[in-house]
Amino acid sequence: MEPFIDTGITAWMLVSASLVLLMTPGLALFYGGMTRAKSVLNMMMMCFGAIALIGVIYPLWGWSMSYGASIGGIFGNPFDQFGLGGSFDPIAVLNEETGASMPTMVDVGFQATFAIITVALIAGAIADRVKFSTWMVFAGLWTTLAFFPMAHMVWSGGLLSDDGPFAGIASPIDFAGGTVVHINAGVAGLVLALIVGKRKGFGTEPMKPHNMPLVMLGAALLWFGWFGFNAGSAYGADEVAGLAWVNTTTAAAAAVLGWLLVEKIKYGKATSLGAASGIVAGLVAITPAAGALTPVTSIILGAVAGVLCALAVSLKHKLGYDDSLDVVGVHLVGGLVGTVLIGFLATDGGLFFGDGVNLLIVQILIALVAVVFSGIVTVVIGLILKAAMGWRIAEEDEVRGIDLAEHAEGAYEEINS
Amino acid sequence: MEPFIDTGITAWMLVSASLVLLMTPGLALFYGGMTRAKSVLNMMMMCFGAIALIGVIYPLWGWSMSYGASIGGIFGNPFDQFGLGGSFDPIAVLNEETGASMPTMVDVGFQATFAIITVALIAGAIADRVKFSTWMVFAGLWTTLAFFPMAHMVWSGGLLSDDGPFAGIASPIDFAGGTVVHINAGVAGLVLALIVGKRKGFGTEPMKPHNMPLVMLGAALLWFGWFGFNAGSAYGADEVAGLAWVNTTTAAAAAVLGWLLVEKIKYGKATSLGAASGIVAGLVAITPAAGALTPVTSIILGAVAGVLCALAVSLKHKLGYDDSLDVVGVHLVGGLVGTVLIGFLATDGGLFFGDGVNLLIVQILIALVAVVFSGIVTVVIGLILKAAMGWRIAEEDEVRGIDLAEHAEGAYEEINS
Amino acid sequence: MEPFIDTGITAWMLVSASLVLLMTPGLALFYGGMTRAKSVLNMMMMCFGAIALIGVIYPLWGWSMSYGASIGGIFGNPFDQFGLGGSFDPIAVLNEETGASMPTMVDVGFQATFAIITVALIAGAIADRVKFSTWMVFAGLWTTLAFFPMAHMVWSGGLLSDDGPFAGIASPIDFAGGTVVHINAGVAGLVLALIVGKRKGFGTEPMKPHNMPLVMLGAALLWFGWFGFNAGSAYGADEVAGLAWVNTTTAAAAAVLGWLLVEKIKYGKATSLGAASGIVAGLVAITPAAGALTPVTSIILGAVAGVLCALAVSLKHKLGYDDSLDVVGVHLVGGLVGTVLIGFLATDGGLFFGDGVNLLIVQILIALVAVVFSGIVTVVIGLILKAAMGWRIAEEDEVRGIDLAEHAEGAYEEINS
Amino acid sequence: MKLITAVIQPHKLDEVKAALSAAGVRGLTVSEASGYGRQKGHTEVYRGAEYTVDLVPKVRVEVLVDDADAANLAEVVVGAAQSGKIGDGKVWISPVDDVIRVRTGANGPDAL
Amino acid sequence: MKLITAVIQPHKLDEVKAALSAAGVRGLTVSEASGYGRQKGHTEVYRGAEYTVDLVPKVRVEVLVDDADAANLAEVVVGAAQSGKIGDGKVWISPVDDVIRVRTGANGPDAL
Amino acid sequence: MKLITAVIQPHKLDEVKAALSAAGVRGLTVSEASGYGRQKGHTEVYRGAEYTVDLVPKVRVEVLVDDADAANLAEVVVGAAQSGKIGDGKVWISPVDDVIRVRTGANGPDAL
Ligand SMILES: Nc1ncnc2c1ncn2[C@@H]1O[C@H](COP(=O)(O)OP(=O)(O)O)[C@@H](O)[C@H]1O
Numbered sequence A, B, C: 001m002e003p004f005i006d007t008g009i010t011a012w013m014l015v016s017a018s019l020v021l022l023m024t025p026g027l028a029l030f031y032g033g034m035t036r037a038k039s040v041l042n043m044m045m046m047c048f049g050a051i052a053l054i055g056v057i058y059p060l061w062g063w064s065m066s067y068g069a070s071i072g073g074i075f076g077n078p079f080d081q082f083g084l085g086g087s088f089d090p091i092a093v094l095n096e097e098t099g100a101s102m103p104t105m106v107d108v109g110f111q112a113t114f115a116i117i118t119v120a121l122i123a124g125a126i127a128d129r130v131k132f133s134t135w136m137v138f139a140g141l142w143t144t145l146a147f148f149p150m151a152h153m154v155w156s157g158g159l160l161s162d163d164g165p166f167a168g169i170a171s172p173i174d175f176a177g178g179t180v181v182h183i184n185a186g187v188a189g190l191v192l193a194l195i196v197g198k199r200k201g202f203g204t205e206p207m208k209p210h211n212m213p214l215v216m217l218g219a220a221l222l223w224f225g226w227f228g229f230n231a232g233s234a235y236g237a238d239e240v241a242g243l244a245w246v247n248t249t250t251a252a253a254a255a256v257l258g259w260l261l262v263e264k265i266k267y268g269k270a271t272s273l274g275a276a277s278g279i280v281a282g283l284v285a286i287t288p289a290a291g292a293l294t295p296v297t298s299i300i301l302g303a304v305a306g307v308l309c310a311l312a313v314s315l316k317h318k319l320g321y322d323d324s325l326d327v328v329g330v331h332l333v334g335g336l337v338g339t340v341l342i343g344f345l346a347t348d349g350g351l352f353f354g355d356g357v358n359l360l361i362v363q364i365l366i367a368l369v370a371v372v373f374s375g376i377v378t379v380v381i382g383l384i385l386k387a388a389m390g391w392r393i394a395e396e397d398e399v400r401g402i403d404l405a406e407h408a409e410g411a412y413e414e415i416n417s
Numbered sequence D, E, F: 001m002k003l004i005t006a007v008i009q010p011h012k013l014d015e016v017k018a019a020l021s022a023a024g025v026r027g028l029t030v031s032e033a034s035g036y037g038r039q040k041g042h043t044e045v046y047r048g049a050e051y052t053v054d055l056v057p058k059v060r061v062e063v064l065v066d067d068a069d070a071a072n073l074a075e076v077v078v079g080a081a082q083s084g085k086i087g088d089g090k091v092w093i094s095p096v097d098d099v100i101r102v103r104t105g106a107n108g109p110d111a112l
């Protein structure tokens, strides 16, 4: 049918883009509350810096590298639609049959917000200790070399999409970004934590959150924004969006219960940090699956993710890497759990629904490809920057507080002001 | 006409559900800022715990008990649409004439958020002193036995609806939940405050808010979310939604002025806690009335609610129950004011508009039924839990702070961290 | 065509109104975090007081003075649609060709939120030192005498609109309120700062922000809300809305980079206060231009605004007026930059696009008219109130803290509570 | 003159103030502190690790008094602050050479 | 050696620091406190109840000085902190047996 | 009895606590402070103006000890708090007439 702008869908996508943009400040609060009082502003700046930088990069070459003419199924040609010019098509048809469409510009906004949050997620792994300048350069490079290609591979007919080689086995499912966003960022966080090294005092000082209400508020804004992330990824105001909305909620809710249960059993007390972390773990895990499960199977997926992530966050103490705010334990583990469990739980294709192991195999494969791809790109960028600019601030500045050292500011008023 | 998914309505309902979900974290901030610094996390956990638990319960039996096949007009059969299966109909027709519909799944999400916030509201009455485990069991039982039935009675053709016995006198009006949500929660708060007993120091120590900016932020998020609550309850993106939106704003605004005026006259100063409380009082009062008044009559309703709630919050000191954060003074009184004033102010049926006392009588009747129903159910659950699990933490733990005692956490960084 | 309620547009406008309403609490946090700890509640009360007062005034005479029958192209007749009665037309046709319409009531809500935030913006210029009663009277008078007329002149076929005298040269462009909101409030802030005088200690004590995470959160909520402000001003869920959304984001992002660059060069460090301020500066500047530029020219406009506002905020120290939270440096300068740069950058009519200087001249003219009009009205109101009520609290109260003096409250718990 | 310093449980502050007031003391200074002694701290759980916070919040009260009143007023503080539980705190008396009232510049016992 | 302790109005801190600096003092320690005396506190309104907060925020300044300088520097503090209004605070001088500079371990007057 | 007061770098608190504990000290009181001395403060940037914050955060530790232990324990504190960098802080010893344990009312060395 003739394409027409469906105002209802367009309204929902405008809202979704706004919601996802809000997630990065939400993340800044979530992460910022978890740092020590002397580092909260630096953490917020890593997030806000990502918004600023990627906000400018995205219309220049980000969109084109994600959705422009494909180069080998790996990334889009940055010059194809550079600056949203060139072959940029103003109308995005969403339903060939009915002709329902939205302005492509709305999609540009929506996609930009995903690029922003993904790189910001990584910041949590290297809190309190890295040069702001190195971080900003990293954010630009990593988004260009790791995020845009991954978005292209999964969402724009690239290697990991329905048109890719795995589709012969089964159509891979990544509804809203389990691979592109969470596995991608989680792996990058792990790699950087290793390259950057531990904070002074890691393992001996508790380094506990300085402001838990900020953490809870951040988790709440993340949840709120995630409705745009997941239900917006339906690209419609329809049954799928409604299902993704409900699944997002039930999975997050179940993950909180799962996480708190682990704490109750292991330590005797359910913590608010556990609740906040459980929310994020559940949201991460349901991200790739939000349109493929039922509300009830989403509860199962959420509960499993809550339990596994709650166990995973203590790994860093055992293995000795300083993933400061648990990007690995929550985003990498949660992203893997979600991506793989789809193979069991998908209403359409899941092992538990009698559809065999094909989907499961494909889901494991795309997770692996994402891990390897992100790992290699991040190692290369991370090491080059280590040599070229250096990652760490002076140890003395780390002790005194990175907010003062890197931003010449303190977060809260002191005695004589 | 043939049912079709109206994407505009669906978009608005997806947004409304998201907004109402955000209200409970907003409440956590509003309540949390009002507690003492040593209890803020427990208060937030009571709210986030409600989100987690009801988020899981709702798709299992909550929807079915609210909207499933009626058992005596009192509650829906929990097995009818258990787990959103059974006779669950994926399409919800909103307008029989035009056929405009939305996916029922969107309604499931929207309704779940109402169940969540209602039980969370009760937490404010028993702040700082109850076992987290008892609270969680209470939340599950109360929502099942008090909220779902009330939702069924009012919104699903039950006893208090247009199809109930009172409709012979006049059609009862509860636009968005004055009885189901606010009177219900307000009565439960009063009953629990009595069963649980006073905090140590109540009446002698001021126990004032530890963080007023959190309270203001919470009030703001509540207002923002309330647009989904009220304008979403229009189940359309139309004149009624617009009217409900404007009435919500004018009533809340007028209630702030009313509350501040009382403070100015009684104490000489208008406080920010008064402004925050006035917002909530106005929003509560307009909830049942949002579609039935004009913007100007909404100003009247809001102002009356602001004045009366401002006077009502000092009752607890006179009567001696420790409704810690004024659930009774704001939600019960505000809910009653709104429900009853409809009888005077409704554009269609109000006494002041020359339509006689019938509507007024019916409004008083439904308020009374709600009070009695909620009172009885809460007394029974409250007393059983008192015997079975106990409500109070040790007095020593209450003095030291419930955050440490129940969650092994402190909200803000201390000296040696 | 026959007018019909387009549910998609209506949904987007309901959302936009909600978003813009949230901006004023966002501003309360942004400003509140920047004050000293002893004045945060008063700042929040100036904002929330504006919401309450204008929320009541708007349906009474605000709408009518903005959009009622014109009196000389300067303001609408307040009695024409007083209380949303009289000649109030319930349907607002948005597209004469297709007949797409929305309920006028939705527009009432949307417009009311603009009136609220505009007067609240002024509060930042006179933080920490003015009587709450004088502020409230000012807010009512200024909105009535400066805001409603300006809205009428620009948006309702008045003197500064397409139907005004300048349209002969070129159609003036103010997409979402550069003149009505930002220049208007910025000039008023400057005038009041001069009339009210400096805070005790201005110029010698640093008076730095007491809570930077609040400032960052406030900036984030402002950005989020600004999507409603700008993309909502498209009055449609279409290409223009999408473009305005993307331009809003790229301009704000570029302004942050611009501001941080200035700081890095001038002081060696990029601050979080700079990032937060850059966000607002970019958002202000893109406001009049959001529908008239491309994403790439929006980057240019944002970067210029970021740089110029970063330089402008140090003016107050040089010129010696105490514009406490930089309303002049950000809103007046940002508003002027945005309004004037349109003359260069507008895709349609801009000097750089070969369309001559006509648009540029018109843009400068409307900016000048706005400056003069707002200046005169504010001087008159400000001086009358100085004589009639007085602006300043006692110096002793200012030292002790205005929260205690004017609201009998402290923001944060103290030792003995 | 003497300085009485008391490190007490925070919730006993109001009683101590009232008792001192009743005993004729017209001024005092309060500050926040934390400490440990026989009273153990508590365990917090944080991300897969339990750790011990040994410092418990306390309040410090300081009162400048005449030599003659010192012993008696110290008893008053002890009486008001006592709950009999571990963690009740310490009171100590130390010598002061001189006291000056800032407002007037007067010194010695008159400055109290 | 002596310890000068001053409990002063918070907004006088900058002046006291400047005066001490001018008088040759090269170090001092500051902490937050609150207190009451002749200066009354204030009334707060909270949910239908008015109550009195008697503690007013103050700042405590401590300076270790040579015996010989004590009286003079106490005067310097008093001079800088004085506004002449109630609530200006107290300054007192107490004896110190020994002072050690942590960095070097040096003790006695050299450690100041 | 004596009171040992130490104003030290915040990140040295754990080491000082451990060292005192190892030396047999069973209680102490901690509070927040800030100070300046040879250690300069830092520069902050705020809205088109740079300014200097001279006060650096410190922690104050107070330990009541027997006369005989005072000098030795002061050395223990100095040893644990020393980093050799400017800003390490001061430790001083002052006389105390009497100490009372609030819980029991017992006074003198037994109250420690
Ligand atoms: N030797 C000491 N020096 C300084 N302060 C002490 C000392 N011993 C105890 N305190 C303070 O007294 C408080 C109570 O001490 P604790 O031994 O727990 O109680 P109790 O004396 O009742 O047994 C501690 O938290 C600490 O602040």
Ligand SMILES: Nc1ncnc2c1ncn2[C@@H]1O[C@H](COP(=O)(O)OP(=O)(O)O)[C@@H](O)[C@H]1O
Residues within 6 Å of the ligand: D026, D027, D028, D029, D030, D062, D063, D064, D065, D101, D102, D103, D104, D112, E007, E034, E035, E036, E037, E038, E039, E040, E056, E058, E085, E086, E087, E088, E089, E090
């Ligand atoms: N006897 C005292 N012991 C300790 N501190 C005191 C005493 N009297 C007053 N102070 C401190 O001095 C401050 C000012 O005392 P106040 O009597 O109000 O002022 P003034 O001495 O100017 O009349 C009080 O807030 C308190 O901190």
Ligand SMILES: Nc1ncnc2c1ncn2[C@@H]1O[C@H](COP(=O)(O)OP(=O)(O)O)[C@@H](O)[C@H]1O
Residues within 6 Å of the ligand: E026, E027, E028, E029, E030, E062, E063, E064, E065, E101, E102, E103, E104, E112, F007, F034, F035, F036, F037, F038, F039, F040, F056, F058, F085, F086, F087, F088, F089, F090
């Ligand atoms: N004369 C003094 N009186 C009181 N406290 C002092 C004095 N001199 C220094 N201090 C405290 O000791 C801290 C460290 O002093 P500083 O001179 O910077 O270090 P150092 O003694 O290692 O050179 C200061 O921050 C301050 O708190």
